[in-house]
Amino acid sequence: MRHTLSVTVENEPGVLSRVVGLFSGRGFNIESLNVAPTLEEGVSHMTISTIGEEQIIEQIVKQLRKLVTVIKVVDLTEHKSVEREMAILKVNAEDAKRAEILRIVDIFRCKVVDVSVDELSIEITGDNGKIEAIINLLSRFGIKEIARTGSVAMKRALQI
């Protein structure tokens, strides 16, 4: 199963390679990984999405917690969370197909961010499923290039 881990780390040199090394050294797979600073100085937040059986995920979480530079690890799969990913797709768009592509863009509430004679670049944000869905839909027009950020995620506020 796919798990999204929210990992808070000390923002210092080498912290990313410690985390990544842990995955590669143990043969765990990273599907996507995202790092950026938080509001707190010296602290960064990572979102790691990975796929594996429960026992593997349990090991990953424990191993991450064991790293001295890791402050906190939450498996978001066990919580209500919000998760988003952004992707930019460059799609073949000759005149005949352009209208249809734009209709899809509209339905998915994407944004066109670049246009040329025969291409459209489309920005899309959403959860993993939505990104997969639009990639699927647009692939029949021919996707020339794709850039994805991987997931960013956080736990939802407590709902009363």
Place this chain on the structure above:
Amino acid sequence: MELTGAQIFLECLKKEGVDVVFGFPGGAVIDIYDELPNYPFKHILVRHEQGAIHAADGYARATGDVGVCLVTSGPGATNTVTGIATAYMDSIPVVIFTGQVPTPLIGNDAFQEVDIVGITRPCTKHNYLVKDIKDLAFTVRQAFYLARTGRPGPVLVDLPKDIMQQKFEFVWPEDVSLRSYNPNLKPHTRQIKKVAKLIEKAERPLIYAGGGVISSGAEDELTWLAKSLNIPVTATLMGLGAFPGNDPLWLGMLGMHGTYAANMAINNADLVLAIGARFDDRVTGKVSTFAPKATLVHIDIDPTSIQKNVAVHVPLVADCKSALSALKSEMELKSKSIDWEVSHAVWVRQVQEWSEIHPLRYKKGSKFIKPQFVVEKVYEISNGDAIIATEVGQNQMWAAQFYKFKRSKSFLSSGGLGTMGYGFPAAIGAQMAFPDKLVVNIAGDGSIQMNIQEMMTAVCNNLPVKIVILNNGYLGMVRQWQELFYNRNYCETCMDAQPDFVKLAEAYGAAGFRVTEEKDVEPVLKEAFALNKPVIVDVRVDPEENVYPMVPAGASLTDMLLV
């Protein structure tokens, strides 16, 4: 007052109570060496950096304190990697200080530059590059703190040369706290009660002890539990000595070269208390058939050890000593109404019967000296009071099987990594800590050649380490596998071209003996042990003797090949 980085570094070691540093100088650490004579601790100059790290490791295993090693940048640093990995696998507290090129040159492929922090990331508990002199004291403090607390392990600190030369106010940080590092020491009360209940109900309980018992100092608690509750004990290689090897409840080691009794006991137990052990594949054999009838309780300070290889029923994350003393209190209450002598009598009798049917043994009466016989003699002559370091291979297994370790920290052996060349420098480290004790390195003729250069270190420092080579002329353990599983294709394992070990010892200024007849084993060992200098005893043993019992890799523990 302002001090140089080198002085601050050495002040820190003083504050940490370091009394010996094993090291080897070089350009990047010359500033430290320049100051060294002004400090009270002893520096042991080794002949190869691998010797320094193993010696620091041996010192740590024998004393329970942190071992310290100091080497230069580049090749000096990389020469320690095997030793760091060795300490990491066995959770040994050592701090390694490596020199580094000056900070402005880092990353420029400077002379003798290597990214040792990058190289050792996967085999240290943590590591640091000190980039600013104001972090120096704090970093050294943290390194020692990390190495010795929680699950112990090696910590490396990389020290750039310019930082050692800069000046700064020395302030010793009294407190260390790291927000992200809080090892869980105290056991969960409910889990302890659960374990106590399980012990109460169990008919065939078994204790399986590992190195964690020794590193947390829980030997007394363990021994109390076993003896008061009448529970038999087995241990991993790392756990040898945690429970007295001459006690009737002692079954011997379990696993690939474990005893028949220990492996049968695991197979039949209804409750296994795994304490500070990590279910290594050399211990479990085929995982799916390990302890098939037992409820598994696993006490370990490191949560990652739990459920890693084997699904356990009752996990308990805690320091072994606190967990066992909590358990002891619980059991003391129960002991008022239960007679453990009676309740486990049938089981203990059964287990002892297994020990009687298939004790550790070897075939006698051949024309060759049997290596097991040599180990037995080492045990007898030393009265079981020696510190034994081993190399890796058959020599290691025979030492583990035939020397009955009566107390912990008396068996120094590379368990997790299986590092040939470990034993001799480790013995030097232990002898440094205990100058008056008998320290014996039980070696193979292959392994001893991996760090024999440390003989000079032993001689220079009057360290009377005894090396007993069980010389079979083969890389014996590999030859054994070739014999049993590779159709006797002894490819590249015959090592009968070897130096004259007696002359080699003498060349270094040590003493050397050769033994070729069984009747000479005892008198020569006695003479060697009585000498106050390093000695090599080259014992020519049966070239094709094997280690038994043996569970083939990946087989169930009950599928033992016996003598």
